[in-house]
Amino acid sequence: MPDRQPTLDEQIAIYQREYRDLDPQVEKVVNALSRLDRRMSVAYGRQLATLDLGNAEWEVLKELVMAGEPYQLWPGTIAKRLGLTPAAMTHRIDRMLTQGLVTREQDPDNRVRVIIGLTDTGREKWLQVMRKASVFEEDLLQDLNTEERGHLGELLTRLLRRVEDAQPDAGGRLTDLE
Amino acid sequence: MPDRQPTLDEQIAIYQREYRDLDPQVEKVVNALSRLDRRMSVAYGRQLATLDLGNAEWEVLKELVMAGEPYQLWPGTIAKRLGLTPAAMTHRIDRMLTQGLVTREQDPDNRVRVIIGLTDTGREKWLQVMRKASVFEEDLLQDLNTEERGHLGELLTRLLRRVEDAQPDAGGRLTDLE
DNA sequence: AAGCTAAAGTTCGACACTAAAGAGTACACA
DNA sequence: TGTGTACTCTTTAGTGTCGAACTTTAGCTT
Numbered sequence: 001m002p003d004r005q006p007t008l009d010e011q012i013a014i015y016q017r018e019y020r021d022l023d024p025q026v027e028k029v030v031n032a033l034s035r036l037d038r039r040m041s042v043a044y045g046r047q048l049a050t051l052d053l054g055n056a057e058w059e060v061l062k063e064l065v066m067a068g069e070p071y072q073l074w075p076g077t078i079a080k081r082l083g084l085t086p087a088a089m090t091h092r093i094d095r096m097l098t099q100g101l102v103t104r105e106q107d108p109d110n111r112v113r114v115i116i117g118l119t120d121t122g123r124e125k126w127l128q129v130m131r132k133a134s135v136f137e138e139d140l141l142q143d144l145n146t147e148e149r150g151h152l153g154e155l156l157t158r159l160l161r162r163v164e165d166a167q168p169d170a171g172g173r174l175t176d177l178e
Numbered sequence: 179m180p181d182r183q184p185t186l187d188e189q190i191a192i193y194q195r196e197y198r199d200l201d202p203q204v205e206k207v208v209n210a211l212s213r214l215d216r217r218m219s220v221a222y223g224r225q226l227a228t229l230d231l232g233n234a235e236w237e238v239l240k241e242l243v244m245a246g247e248p249y250q251l252w253p254g255t256i257a258k259r260l261g262l263t264p265a266a267m268t269h270r271i272d273r274m275l276t277q278g279l280v281t282r283e284q285d286p287d288n289r290v291r292v293i294i295g296l297t298d299t300g301r302e303k304w305l306q307v308m309r310k311a312s313v314f315e316e317d318l319l320q321d322l323n324t325e326e327r328g329h330l331g332e333l334l335t336r337l338l339r340r341v342e343d344a345q346p347d348a349g350g351r352l353t354d355l356e
Numbered sequence: 357a358a359g360c361t362a363a364a365g366t367t368c369g370a371c372a373c374t375a376a377a378g379a380g381t382a383c384a385c386a
Numbered sequence: 387t388g389t390g391t392a393c394t395c396t397t398t399a400g401t402g403t404c405g406a407a408c409t410t411t412a413g414c415t416t
Contacts, residue, residue, distance in 0.1 A: 001293075003255050006244050008338060014246045018301070019308050023316065025327045030218070030315050032334035037215035039341040040208070042261060056402080066184050068192045076364060077181050083220060086365055088403050095402095112364050112411040115179075123196070130197050137208050138201065143336050149203045155330045156210035158321050160186060163217040234372075254394060266373050268396055273372095290381040290394050 008032055040140070047132045053125060056092050057101060061126045064102065064118040071118035074107075078116065101125060186210055218318070225310045231303060234270055235279060239304045242280065242296040249296035252285075256294065279303060 006014070012027050041055075048058050063078050064071050079089040093116060096102045101122035107113035118126075141149055184192070190205050219233075226236050241256050242249050257267040271294060274280045279300035285291035296304075319327055 001250055005259055008335060011244050014244055018243060019305055022312060025331060026315050026319050028331040029327060032338050033214055035338055036211055065196060066189050066192055072179055081183055085404055090366055127197055134200060137204050140337060140340060141204050143340055148333060149207060152333045153203060153206040157186060159318060160210050160213055162318060162321055263374055264395060
């Protein structure tokens with residue numbers, strides 16, 4: 001009973017033995033994607049820990065920066081994009097408020113709405129993480145030359161378009177985030 | 179305050195405005211990866227829900243099948259591969275036992291060790307999920323021809339090698355799962 | 357206008373995970 | 387042979403998230 005994790009190819013070979021109709025080429029791409037994301041998450045997690053930031057807070061920070069000036073979003077919007085319930089969002093914001101990363105104010109146009117804003121501290125924190133992360137990211141892509149990086153980015157973008165632009169009426173197999 | 183999620187390119191453009199030294203090519207790849215994984219997770223989650231299976235249970239099932247005959251692993255091994263604490267593993271196994279997906283027995287060679295085994299029910303469940311998932315996966319890659327799929331798989335594998343084979347002494351930037 | 361319906365966010369109870377402490381076992385070394 | 391040390395899994399207390407009920411508001415309908 002070996003303790004070593006099977007390589008991607010070993011994994012797929014066994015899967016195929018269990019389920020003969022499986023397409024190895026598809027399986028390779030899909031499983032490589034999920035393995036990569038897991039490793040990246042761990043790596044990010046370590047960087048974040050050194051900056052006293054949790055992954056939950058980091059996700060919210062990213063969304064607010066991504067929104068651009070004036071760095072404001074509704075809680076419900078952030079929740080949807082992150083795949084969280086509104087309840088979880090409420091608590092995350094609570095925590096981030098005490099850390100001075102965000103502000104919470106009432107929407108003047110709709111009194112039941114709330115506006116989450118990024119503080120300067122929050123923006124600075126985002127920058128600190130990105131500076132550290134970019135080192136890791138560059139390291140991850142080290143073995144690919146510029147052309148390969150571009151090609152990879154292009155292929156991934158096409159996959160992404162397929163899921164992010166998915167229309168519910170187009171067969172319903174690919175469903176969007178809500 | 180638009181509710182629409184920024185596209186990948188919009189996201190990177192804004193990031194670059196915030197942090198000028200950022201490499202857009204690298205950022206595109208990394209963010210596409212994480213976006214894709216999120217979408218895939220949602221898609222898998224829906225398939226699993228229709229089969230009365232949680233993502234936690236699914237992860238364990240995958241590891242046991244991946245181990246191959248005789249479908250046995252130590253709890254600690256599974257925990258490490260999934261990035262969980264041993265405590266979480268104990269509880270997951272408890273739940274899966276009541277669902278008849280796995281067995282838990284004492285290791286004859288070491289009485290403090292435990293062996294988790296896959297039941298026929300568990301293997302059947304894995305197969306059911308894979309059958310449903312393969313439809314989604316094929317759909318995801320629909321816009322790529324065979325050559326492109328192969329190329330994508332190869333590029334991703336090279337990235338994966340970089341993180342999974344990472345030696346702690348090679349600079350320490352890329353760290354393995356433990 | 358008045359009431360109805362839909363929507364946003366918060367509160368509450370249940371559950372899964374983490375960190376840390378604990379119990380039991382194997383192995384190394386004197 | 388006895389002791390120390392490392393290792394494996396479980397137990398316990400605290401934290402985060404989910405599902406669901408609830409409050410408040412906006413906008414539609416008649």
